[in-house]
Amino acid sequence: xxxxxxxxxxxxxxxxxxxxxxxxxxxxxxxxxxxxxxxxxxxxxxxxxxxxxxxxxxxxxxxxxxxxxxxxxxxxxxxxxxxxxxxxxxxxxxxxxxxxxxxxxxxxxxxxxxxxxxxxxxxxxxxxxxxxxxxxxxxxxxxxxxxxxxxxxxxxxxxxxxxxxxxxxxxxxxxxxxxxxxxxxxxxxxxxxxxxxxxxxxxxxxxxxxxxxxxxxxxxxxxxxxxxxxxxxxxxxxxxxxxxxxxxxxxxxxxxxxxxxxxxxxxxxxxxxx
Amino acid sequence: xxxxxxxxxxxxxxxxxxxxxxxxxxxxxxxxxxxxxxxxxxxxxxxxxxxxxxxxxxxxxxxxxxxxxxxxxxxxxxxxxxxxxxxxxxxxxxxxxxxxxxxxxxxxxxxxxxxxxxxxxxxxxxxxxxxxxxxxxxxxxxxxxxxxxxxxxxxxxxxxxxxxxxxxxxxxxxxxxxxxxxxxxxxxxxxxxxxxxxxxxxxxxxxxxxxxxxxxxxxxxxxxxxxxxxxxxxxxxxxxxxxxxxxxxxxxxxxxxxxxxxxxxxxxxxxxxx
Numbered sequence: 001x002x003x004x005x006x007x008x009x010x011x012x013x014x015x016x017x018x019x020x021x022x023x024x025x026x027x028x029x030x031x032x033x034x035x036x037x038x039x040x041x042x043x044x045x046x047x048x049x050x051x052x053x054x055x056x057x058x059x060x061x062x063x064x065x066x067x068x069x070x071x072x073x074x075x076x077x078x079x080x081x082x083x084x085x086x087x088x089x090x091x092x093x094x095x096x097x098x099x100x101x102x103x104x105x106x107x108x109x110x111x112x113x114x115x116x117x118x119x120x121x122x123x124x125x126x127x128x129x130x131x132x133x134x135x136x137x138x139x140x141x142x143x144x145x146x147x148x149x150x151x152x153x154x155x156x157x158x159x160x161x162x163x164x165x166x167x168x169x170x171x172x173x174x175x176x177x178x179x180x181x182x183x184x185x186x187x188x189x190x191x192x193x194x195x196x197x198x199x200x201x202x203x204x205x206x207x208x209x210x211x212x213x214x215x216x217x218x219x220x221x222x223x224x225x226x227x228x229x230x231x232x233x234x235x236x237x238x239x240x241x242x243x244x245x246x247x248x249x250x251x252x253x254x255x256x257x258x259x260x261x262x263x264x265x266x267x268x269x270x271x272x273x274x
Numbered sequence: 275x276x277x278x279x280x281x282x283x284x285x286x287x288x289x290x291x292x293x294x295x296x297x298x299x300x301x302x303x304x305x306x307x308x309x310x311x312x313x314x315x316x317x318x319x320x321x322x323x324x325x326x327x328x329x330x331x332x333x334x335x336x337x338x339x340x341x342x343x344x345x346x347x348x349x350x351x352x353x354x355x356x357x358x359x360x361x362x363x364x365x366x367x368x369x370x371x372x373x374x375x376x377x378x379x380x381x382x383x384x385x386x387x388x389x390x391x392x393x394x395x396x397x398x399x400x401x402x403x404x405x406x407x408x409x410x411x412x413x414x415x416x417x418x419x420x421x422x423x424x425x426x427x428x429x430x431x432x433x434x435x436x437x438x439x440x441x442x443x444x445x446x447x448x449x450x451x452x453x454x455x456x457x458x459x460x461x462x463x464x465x466x467x468x469x470x471x472x473x474x475x476x477x478x479x480x481x482x483x484x485x486x487x488x489x490x491x492x493x494x495x496x497x498x499x500x501x502x503x504x505x506x507x508x509x510x511x512x513x514x515x516x517x518x519x520x521x522x523x524x525x526x527x528x529x530x531x532x533x534x535x536x537x538x539x540x541x542x543x544x545x546x547x548x
Contacts, residue, residue, distance in 0.1 A: 096428035154370035156402040
């Protein structure tokens, strides 16, 4: 893989890279479509990365269908798919970890304490293998995009991180590989997450500036579907996920939501300029 | 710096890189001389990296003379010197750490618990900035070379790590920037470290295979100079610094020594094939 990239770079080509864990959906495909707007050559990786799953999480049952994923990647213009094995990525005598402070401690990082370090590690490895000029991530994992940007800056990766909007079904459900765990009925119920964020956005546009009141709007809306158990609802600054009690006009904020539907954990977010 | 490297890579040139903390001595210069045997373009960095010093260590008084160092680098064929400021390398909102388990826990890592993580961090940053094909390190910091090689492998840096022999004065003293802290008399006294390793090597060549006996030979020899206070003496496997009680013919081992002379801490090592 690295040899291919080196040859392309020497030939003056730019490389765009989409790291994925497979189980490709419209969200990934929109990233694939974006790559060619930035780079000459489009690459994707398909690797269900064990280091970002905790022992109690869904690593084993995470959906895998490499053949179908590769076909979809090819259809959407990906020139090279890198699909390593676990042993290729993590040798027996693997000793290196990457750890980020601060933004990895809250929300997803608080619930999944080793998650972002695992993400940072595999992304750093993939960056060194693929040597991309541009790397593409979905806004759906908003906190992850902050972690990646921070690592790229701190470790001086010479890579532009491009974040693309969340892709949703017409009913508002955010595309996610974990939607595969949901029944059709549950998928419909999960749309309350998006609806709750729309209500909050509407209240903000009508003048609501108090964080607690905005959170309350969301929590009460989600409560209309009792099967959904909220893990957290937060309304924070986009830049560093910091909390303030009252927003002011011009604040760039993000609503972050995590909720369980049965055993399936769903996350979603919405960017709002107050 | 990265733009320069990218242009060179696109032009098909290979880059050789020597990271240094300045205070250049013959050890560095032998690395500079080696670079051109491997690579088209020779680069060096001069940066006294704060993250590899503990608060009680000699970061502030570490010898610095950038002008002289740059002149020496130029004389020895270095094409580009990268000498960033602390603020350029570590922004106010810096959050990323690299940590290696195992080999960083013993010997130097036990005495300087944050040292190797700081080394790994700055080297990873420099690798991403400089984008070298070859990186050169001195055998003098033997454990450090193991840490760098492990990180390069684990994080998939596409870089060949080249380790060059320790350069010594005729009396056996290993070249080190910290020799600047020693008086001429102390420099002479410090040669007992090298002499003790020669005695051990000689005993091994005469058939000694017992680790404790080899260590005893070294400790007793160093005791001839009472000003030298041993921090540790170890005789271990080169590959992973593992300990065995008795060696067998063909074992590739390394003697590791750290000792204080006044406030100055000296380290040295010798590779031996039994």
